[in-house]
Amino acid sequence: MSTDRIEKKVQLNAPRERVWRAVSDSAQFGTWFGVAFDAPFVEGARLTGKIVPTTVDAEVAAMQKPHEGKPFEFVVERIEPMQRIVFRWHPFAIEPGVDYSHEPMTLIVFELEDVSGGTLLTITESGFDRIPLARRADAFAANDGGWQMQTTLIAKYLASTSSA
Amino acid sequence: MSRSAARLADAAPVFAALGDATRLQIVVRLSREGPQSIVRLTRETEVSRQAITKHLRALEDAGLVRSDRDGRERIWQLQPRRLAETRRCLELISDQWDTAIGRLRALVEDNAR
Numbered sequence: 472m473s474t475d476r477i478e479k480k481v482q483l484n485a486p487r488e489r490v491w492r493a494v495s496d497s498a499q500f501g502t503w504f505g506v507a508f509d510a511p512f513v514e515g516a517r518l519t520g521k522i523v524p525t526t527v528d529a530e531v532a533a534m535q536k537p538h539e540g541k542p543f544e545f546v547v548e549r550i551e552p553m554q555r556i557v558f559r560w561h562p563f564a565i566e567p568g569v570d571y572s573h574e575p576m577t578l579i580v581f582e583l584e585d586v587s588g589g590t591l592l593t594i595t596e597s598g599f600d601r602i603p604l605a606r607r608a609d610a611f612a613a614n615d616g617g618w619q620m621q622t623t624l625i626a627k628y629l630a631s632t633s634s635a
Numbered sequence: 636m637s638r639s640a641a642r643l644a645d646a647a648p649v650f651a652a653l654g655d656a657t658r659l660q661i662v663v664r665l666s667r668e669g670p671q672s673i674v675r676l677t678r679e680t681e682v683s684r685q686a687i688t689k690h691l692r693a694l695e696d697a698g699l700v701r702s703d704r705d706g707r708e709r710i711w712q713l714q715p716r717r718l719a720e721t722r723r724c725l726e727l728i729s730d731q732w733d734t735a736i737g738r739l740r741a742l743v744e745d746n747a748r
Contacts, residue, residue, distance in 0.1 A: 474653050474721060477729050481736050485743035493743045503738035562728055592739075594732065599725065600650040 476597035484589040491553050494581045494592075506543050512556070518545045544572065556581045562602065575601045649721055652697035657682055658690045662713065665700065670712035672705075 483490055493499045497508040497518065506520035520543040549557040559576040577598040584591040652658055661676060673691065677684045691711055694700040702709045 474650065474725060477725065477732060479729075479732050479736060481740070483740055483743055489743045493739055499742070503742050504735050505738075592736075594736070596728070596732070599728075600654045602650065 475600040476595055477599075479594040481592050481594075482586060482589055483592055487553060487583055487585055487590045490583055490590045490592055494583075495550065495552075495556050506545075508545070512547045512550065514547055514550045516547045518547065519543065520545055544576075546576065548578070554583060562596065562599070577602065649697045649699065652694050652699055653721070655690070655693075657686070658694055661687070661690055661694065662699065665711060665713045670710045672708045672710055674708070676711065 493503065495512055497510065497512045500506075500512070501508050501520065501523070505523050507523050508518050508520040510516065510518050512518070522539055522541050522543055544561060546559040547556075548559055549555070558579040560579065561571040561574060562577045575598060577596050579594070579596045582593045582595075584593070653662070660680075664676065665671070673684055673687055676691075677687050680687070682690075691700060691702070695702065699714055700711055701714050702711045704710075
């Protein structure tokens with residue numbers, strides 16, 4: 472398993488046009504992603520959003536809560552209508568008082584394909600290897616009882632690596 | 636530099652250290668087979684002892700492995716905390732994506748009806 476990228480493939484029971492609006496319209500994107508943006512998505516634009524905590528997942532919400540209203544820097548790298556939209560941002564930029572602007576950003580690609588009954592959406596976020604993520608996880612783990620979970624994760628990780 | 640900025644800067648080499656197939660292989664072997672010497676690590680590989688030593692030093696610099704002297708040999712072992720932190724962070728980001736995708740699905744599928 473790569474430490475550099477995360478890929479998600481999801482089949483959505485909705486027409487491609489509908490999915491395209493949800494990922495390319497900054498207002499719609501904000502509602503599901505949990506960020507309020509100050510401007511529309513235009514190729515080359517650098518936007519600042521504000522984090523809006525989700526109500527769906529308690530753990531994520533707890534993590535986001537202290538960051539409510541925190542600015543979220545966001546670059547619209549490329550727009551290929553109905554096909555692909557590409558962004559850059561600072562992942563997991565949650566540690567209070569840390570300026571992430573000098574760190575490299577990850578690259579986030581949304582790709583749409585027609586499939587029977589709907590749309591296949593592939594999301595990839597890559598470039599993690601250049602970013603010091605470990606300490607951010609540390610910042611998130613307010614209690615240190617996370618050690619057991621960490622050892623479980625390393626076991627999972629190594630199992631997936633050695634079977635490759 | 637603030638304390639947290641120092642901690643962030645401190646973690647950067649972990650990613651560089653893991654971004655190499657040979658080093659990743661060393662990490663996997665130390666995990667599966669336990670602490671061992673360079674001689675043993677070099678066995679069954681095409682990589683020279685000198686190269687393995689260099690890779691171990693890189694992993695050590697990143698805080699992923701450490702060595703202890705045992706007589707004339709040096710025994711290398713994993714220091715799993717750093718790797719676990721990195722994994723944990725990626726898992727959290729992955730989970731965030733999953734919940735965000737759940738909200739995206741609700742949005743577009745409700746609308747499509």
